[in-house]
Amino acid sequence: MEALGECIELRREREGATIASEDFAVWWAGGRHELEERRALENYFFNDPEFDDAVHPSCMSYKQRYEHALTKGTKFLAKLREWQRSRRAQQPKGKEEHELEGAEDSVNIKLLYDYRMLLSGPVGTALFQQSFPLRLHFSMFLPTLLSQGNAEQQRRWVGRAWRLDGIVGTYAQTELGHGSYIRGLETRADYDAEREQFVLNTPTLSAYKWWPGGLGQTANMVVVLAQLYIRGKHHGLQQFLVRIRDEQTHEPLPGIDVGDIGPKLGANGVNNGFLGFRNVRIPRDQMLMKNAQVLADGRFVQAAQPLLVYGTMVFVRVMIVRDVMFGLLQAATIATRYSLVRRQSPIEPNAPEPQILDHVTQQAKILPQIARGICYRLAADVLWAIYQRVMQQLEAAGPNNSNGGRELPELHALSCCLKAVCTEGAAEGIDVLRKACGGHGYMSSANFDSIQGLASAAFTYEGEHTVLLLQTARFLLRQHLDALKRKVLPASVTYLRNASPLSWSDNLLENVARALEISAAAQLREAWQWQQEQRQHGKHTEQQANNLSGRRLTAAATLHGHAYLARNAIKQLEQLRRNVQPALYELLQQLVELFVLHTFLRQLGAVLKWNRNGISSKQLQQLEQRYEQLLGALRPNALALVDGFDFHDRVLGSTLGCWDGRVYERLMAEARRNPLNQEAVNSSYHTHLQPLFRCKL
Amino acid sequence: MEALGECIELRREREGATIASEDFAVWWAGGRHELEERRALENYFFNDPEFDDAVHPSCMSYKQRYEHALTKGTKFLAKLREWQRSRRAQQPKGKEEHELEGAEDSVNIKLLYDYRMLLSGPVGTALFQQSFPLRLHFSMFLPTLLSQGNAEQQRRWVGRAWRLDGIVGTYAQTELGHGSYIRGLETRADYDAEREQFVLNTPTLSAYKWWPGGLGQTANMVVVLAQLYIRGKHHGLQQFLVRIRDEQTHEPLPGIDVGDIGPKLGANGVNNGFLGFRNVRIPRDQMLMKNAQVLADGRFVQAAQPLLVYGTMVFVRVMIVRDVMFGLLQAATIATRYSLVRRQSPIEPNAPEPQILDHVTQQAKILPQIARGICYRLAADVLWAIYQRVMQQLEAAGPNNSNGGRELPELHALSCCLKAVCTEGAAEGIDVLRKACGGHGYMSSANFDSIQGLASAAFTYEGEHTVLLLQTARFLLRQHLDALKRKVLPASVTYLRNASPLSWSDNLLENVARALEISAAAQLREAWQWQQEQRQHGKHTEQQANNLSGRRLTAAATLHGHAYLARNAIKQLEQLRRNVQPALYELLQQLVELFVLHTFLRQLGAVLKWNRNGISSKQLQQLEQRYEQLLGALRPNALALVDGFDFHDRVLGSTLGCWDGRVYERLMAEARRNPLNQEAVNSSYHTHLQPLFRCKL
Missing domain, CATH: 2.40.110.10 (Butyryl-CoA Dehydrogenase, subunit A, domain 2)
Incomplete structure (x- = not known):
């Protein structure tokens, strides 16, 4: 499609923002160097016409789709190696050279992890919106x-x-x-x-x-x-x-x-x-x-x-939390941009139709998903740090010394729990975002189908959702028993030892995080008691009792996940205060608060069930108001924020989500190049419709 | 695939059921004659090899898919007319003859409605799992x-x-x-x-x-x-x-x-x-x-x-409630059968792996969706009856007399509300059911993608979800003001006049229905107050205040929908007591109760928010126990129940859901006939993979 430049709606939004997208982008990428490296890699691929698709893959047959993905996949791998070689040649000889070499004796797990990031990261996503056949090799x-x-x-x-x-x-x-x-x-x-x-x-x-x-x-x-x-x-x-x-x-x-x-x-x-x-x-x-x-x-x-085998499984789950966060934010970027271009239903009688993001109902669909994606990222980063620490401990301790794996059970439980809770949350969020784009969100060219397809797969693979929650619950039950014995608990579950009821203070976030923790602990206790009750008088075996408590155990594990995500977001925000500029910090503060309140409101049933006397109606009302205030406060920066994720248009792969906001032009351009539209009259007219006209029904 | 007969798991389930599927089927179809008519029509089409697909449509290109649907669609229409003619010839001349004729002067709205049922009903669904191009003509x-x-x-x-x-x-x-x-x-x-x-x-x-x-x-x-x-x-x-x-x-x-x-x-x-x-x-x-x-x-x-234009819009929404109910129960049938064939994870250490429906967590995913589909049907029937009554009133009153439309605003609001709430509920349910089938639910041959695709489209078309909820809320606000003036209210909203708080009695269903109504009324009142507050002191215009209350208004409309569905299910059950056999009645009683409790538990946040003092912790616990009891009580009849929906295998279109339970055989058979598998070596090996092997990466 011919370049038309930014549409007026998006230009105005960008001019009106109070934050600089580029600052956010640098922080999000983990530094200026990382951002530039990624952009360079993207340009290297996206400027190469070899990687343009003549036909949108959704129009292809399944067989064509395979052939297309395999063909493009081989080109991708070859060009990626070229890139690595050229990078090596440019860089001063040093520590990293060896790793980039990839000679037989230098292929190691770290190299493969990095390679996985390349294959599944932005460029891999852009070129293969529904993945490609050579990925599992690496x-x-x-x-x-x-x-x-x-x-x-x-x-x-x-x-x-x-x-x-x-x-x-x-x-x-x-x-x-x-x-x-x-x-x-x-x-x-x-x-x-x-x-x-x-x-x-x-x-x-x-x-x-x-x-x-x-x-x-x-x-x-x-x-x-x-x-x-x-x-x-x-x-x-x-x-x-x-x-x-x-x-x-x-x-x-x-x-x-x-x-x-x-x-x-x-x-x-x-x-x-x-x-x-x-x-x-x-x-x-x-x-x-x-x-x-x-x-x-x-x-x-x-x-x-x-x-270490255990470790690989944990690693994959940590990666999945990242993957689905990435998909959720792709979807959020698409929906945000579309909601700023689309106009519908006047708010004032004789005024022009507003951008749909001006409708509070639309803000309530989209902004919490952005906040959610960012807070999933904050959790994924921590999980990754724990993972690296545990792996180092294990390697240092040697294969026969299990002391090195002291933190392993907690890491395992946390990775199970977050994999389950985040894939569910991301899939749900992507669905909300797709629906927020109305009919156009339903088009394959909007790309929600590919994004949602990958997130839906992640819900099941590498640990089915319910199975992972039950594994988490088993860990939590052990911690619950340890808590009863007043043992020291791992960091992520210390709240199980805190038996004090909710006392609402001026610190809204602290109140909410604590309410979620109390709910998780109480739900766990209830599940445990129920389990014990089922076993009394020999009514049921231990295993039957486990089965009969299944609903309650998974509910406890889910609440634990939400409590962890909320608490972690608050903690990480504290760290960020010292590390980012004030304008960016203020924005992140709003986002964390929105995420925490959103989590609370979504778990309201459990929270009220387990904190009956801790929250008054008035406090609830104030919380609702604060939530809506935050939506309003974030609205002017919505575009600047998603711009800051710095997704290349090719990565989004969406007619609705491009940087320039040329939504209708792209929808039409994509429709026109559909092979079905390349002939004025389809052959089936002559073979079937015309004969029917002639003989009449 | 060669017929292998019923697998042992399903045979045992059928033998162990306490209800007769056929009795249920007769009731569900609306009578013996209706059931036989439908079966005859299905056989007429499904025994005709002209309508077998050589290739699964999901393997086709988009263009092939069109050509396939158009070709098959013309054959379908021709054969359908033939069927109607042969039926006419068989039947004694009478009142219906004229309508079946379809001569120019006898084409009327009623005929077209019936025709729509044929095109979109079981046969249409079976032949065109993703619909076909000639449907909108009719x-x-x-x-x-x-x-x-x-x-x-x-x-x-x-x-x-x-x-x-x-x-x-x-x-x-x-x-x-x-x-x-x-x-x-x-x-x-x-x-x-x-x-x-x-x-x-x-x-x-x-x-x-x-x-x-x-x-x-x-x-x-x-x-x-x-x-x-x-x-x-x-x-x-x-x-x-x-x-x-x-x-x-x-x-x-x-x-x-x-x-x-x-x-x-x-x-x-x-x-x-x-x-x-x-x-x-x-x-x-x-x-x-x-x-x-x-x-x-x-x-x-x-x-x-x-x-009457208004009427058409209402009609379409009434039909959509039916359509999504149909999709939800297709999905529930597939998931139930699969869950009885699939074995996984021993409950007892040395016992064989159980059917996964024996896991309580799996029951909690599947059984409530069956109950939900049945209660949606009970609502759709009532809505259809109101629709017919209103249309008769309108026709009797003539085009210039608006008195005939007395019930029209209520009908309109109810159709908006139920269309919104039921499409959302059905889509969510289908998603739960798909995920309950693990990885295999992700296969196109399981057919959840087509079912979910149609339900997702219904979420938006013929009235976008949020727009419909806001329309419902406008109606509810008018009723709220009428209630304040002590006016008589339409039947579906009389509860708005009942200001008494929840008083928990022995009648669990009544408690729950009342709790939902109180929540809806309170949420509506809150939204209204918030709206008024926004307008005070000229802060905002009426329209801005509406926008600022959007979240609260849609929440009220949603709760109204849930309260209506629960109350209606209880009422219809009362009617059924006199009309069905005791064994069937008992089953329906369990299902209605499960649906009502499921609705309650899903709305727990709102319910507890608005009924703070009406429900004790102990009552909540008892409710949870009752919910789990119902799961256990329904488990032995799960298969008999879904058999009773009498979906032909072709209508389900699923490798996982067939009557005989030959899940693995069908998954494999469908995979083998994929065009990609028709050659031992794909051409892309020679063109791309082998060259890569030779030059090496």
């Missing part, structure tokens, strides 16, 4: 080789995989019949000591691997999670490296039944696949043997339980 | 000709349109820049008295018509809503019948700019289009002149304000 296959392979295995495979030297892989865990409960997986690997091979089989239909990204038509190697059997004896789940397609012809190898699982609500570029084995043999050295070995004669040797 | 174009055309216009156009004799039409109201606020529409029609023609123009980009179903490539005539100007003088919005494509060649006519608006979150079979006019001339007699005429010399004659 985000799961390679990290698994590194963390689960022994030295010899790493030497043999990691370098080749890093260079895509005849190897493109994925990670196959979930089966058609089993997800969360991985002990139930059915794929089996039987050791044949005579030939020193494992024999892989898919004993039932439900044992088919199902979901791995890139598995359908792309990967030629797979790390497979399977039940190990040696002479009929079961040795738990182990990981096996299996070639599934011929390195030269790419044909599936004998005994391999592989394909794509088909279209989904979103993430349609991923090439998720299914995989069945029929007597597929692999050499003994293709079981990943860092933590357990099968010796040639069939003896099984188990090393210490690998705490 | 659901909007023809009804508009009938209700807005004068006798001469009807004679000329209606019969041809009914027979699709060279005419396929749609209805074009919404524009790129205007939806809810129709007075803001910009398309204009200028009368040229000299040539006795109207000249249609699209003055700006935002004036382009945008959204009409079937407009893109299908319709050749359109009823267009445009601003009428005669000698430069504005005469409001009028409707014009405009030919846009040549009857023979189907080419767009000169001055017509028409096309498809592109892919959406759902409803991708509709062929929604855009349309612009550039000096398009139509003869004077193509303005629809039932209610307003332009005489040859340019004189404008306005008849009485047409109340």
